Amino acid sequence: QVHLVQSGAEVKKPGASVKVSCKASGYTFTRYEINWVRQATGQGLEWMGWMNPNSGNTGYAQKFQGRVTITRNTSISTVYMELSSLRSEDTAMYYCARGPDTARFDYWGQGSLVTVSS
Amino acid sequence: QSVLTQPPSASGTPGQRVTISCSGSSSNIGSNTVNWYKQVPGTAPKLLIYSNNQRPSGVPDRFSGSKSGTSASLAISGLQSEDEADYYCAAWDDSLNAYVVFGGGTKLTVL
Numbered sequence: 001q002v003h004l005v006q007s008g009a010e011v012k013k014p015g016a017s018v019k020v021s022c023k024a025s026g027y028t029f030t031r032y033e034i035n036w037v038r039q040a041t042g043q044g045l046e047w048m049g050w051m052n053p054n055s056g057n058t059g060y061a062q063k064f065q066g067r068v069t070i071t072r073n074t075s076i077s078t079v080y081m082e083l084s085s086l087r088s089e090d091t092a093m094y095y096c097a098r099g100p101d102t103a104r105f106d107y108w109g110q111g112s113l114v115t116v117s118s
Numbered sequence: 119q120s121v122l123t124q125p126p127s128a129s130g131t132p133g134q135r136v137t138i139s140c141s142g143s144s145s146n147i148g149s150n151t152v153n154w155y156k157q158v159p160g161t162a163p164k165l166l167i168y169s170n171n172q173r174p175s176g177v178p179d180r181f182s183g184s185k186s187g188t189s190a191s192l193a194i195s196g197l198q199s200e201d202e203a204d205y206y207c208a209a210w211d212d213s214l215n216a217y218v219v220f221g222g223g224t225k226l227t228v229l
Contacts (some may be wrong), residue, residue, distance in 0.1 A: 035218070037163075044120060045155070045163065045206055047218035062215040095162055102210040103218045104153045106174060108162040 002026040004034075004096050004109035011115045017084040020112045022096030029077040030054035033099040036070065036081045039111075040092040050099060051079055086116045121146060122207050122221035129227040135195040138224045140207035142188050146219050150210040152190040154183055157204045157223075166205070167192060194226075202228045 007021040022034060036048040049060035051070040058070050064083070072079045083090060094112045097105035123141040130136040140152065154167040165174050167183035170190065182193045190209075194201055207221040 044223045045157075045208075045220045047208075047220065050218075059216070061217045097163075101168070102150070103208045104151075104165065104168045105155075105163070105208075106165050106168075108164070111162055 002098065002107045004098060004107055006094075006096060006109040006112045009113040009115070011117065012086050014087055014116055014118055016086050016116075017082055018086060018114050019080055019082040020094050020096075020114070022079045022081070022109050024077045024079070024098070027098075029074060034070075034072075034079040035097045035099045035105060036068075037095045037097055037105070038092040039095070040089075043092075046092075048081070048094075053079060083114075086114075088116050090114065091116045120222035121211060121219035122209065124205075124207060124221035124224045126222065127225045127227065129229055130194075130197045131229045132197055132199065134197045135193060136197060136226065137194075138192045138205050138207075138226070140190045140192070140221050142190075142209060142219070144188060145213045146188075146209045146211040147185065147190055148188040149212055152183065152185050153208045154181075154192045155206045155208065157206065159204070163206065197228055199228050202226055 003025045005023045010018050012018050030053045033050050035050040038046050051058045053072050069082045096109040098107040151169045155163040156166045157163040170185040171183045180196045184191050204223045206223045211219045
């Protein structure tokens with residue numbers, strides 16, 4: 001069965017960077033895109049970007065352009081999302097999700113809570 | 119302010135049929151398929167409907183989706199207590215900054 005397992009919670013200071021991992025199993029890693037979606041407490045879902053693990057191609061929401069970088073390590077079926085210049089508004093649960101099609105996310109990771117606080 | 123517009127709340131009694139709307143524009147719903155997600159607080163979202171009206175394996179046929187023009191709807195028939203959750207619509211947006219857009223979410227309460 002398909003599983004996406006994310007790294008644990010992080011606490012960061014404003015201005016720092018955070019790198020969240022998403023390890024895939026149960027399917028051919030390079031066949032499906034991985035997307036990143038975040039959710040602040042009590043708020044809705046916000047898409048951040050995607051990666052094609054086969055080609056390495058990426059796409060980012062304009063809001064995060066210049067601050068977010070999505071990479072992968074195909075040897076361990078893992079995708080990473082790094083967000084830099086953190087501010088308090090970046091405090092949120094960050095999810096990775098497998099995407100067989102645009103905006104169609106059929107499996108989700110359990111989420112990684114990132115807290116930005118001085 | 120979400121690109122896709124959903125009512126913030128909806129409610130119904132057990133056994134009732136409820137619908138949740140999702141309004142967009144020509145660059146998103148008008149030209150791309152709509153997907154729906156269910157999220158129970160404290161858990162990750164779950165795909166409920168994809169490609170406007172397709173149900174993934176395991177999703178009961180009480181859930182159905184439709185799309186017309188720049189709007190879409192999620193219908194839940196035979197409402198059950200476990201349907202109480204937040205529901206989100208999502209679509210690709212073909213505007214200059216191509217990206218995935220979500221609705222703001224609808225909190226469904228089963229009375």
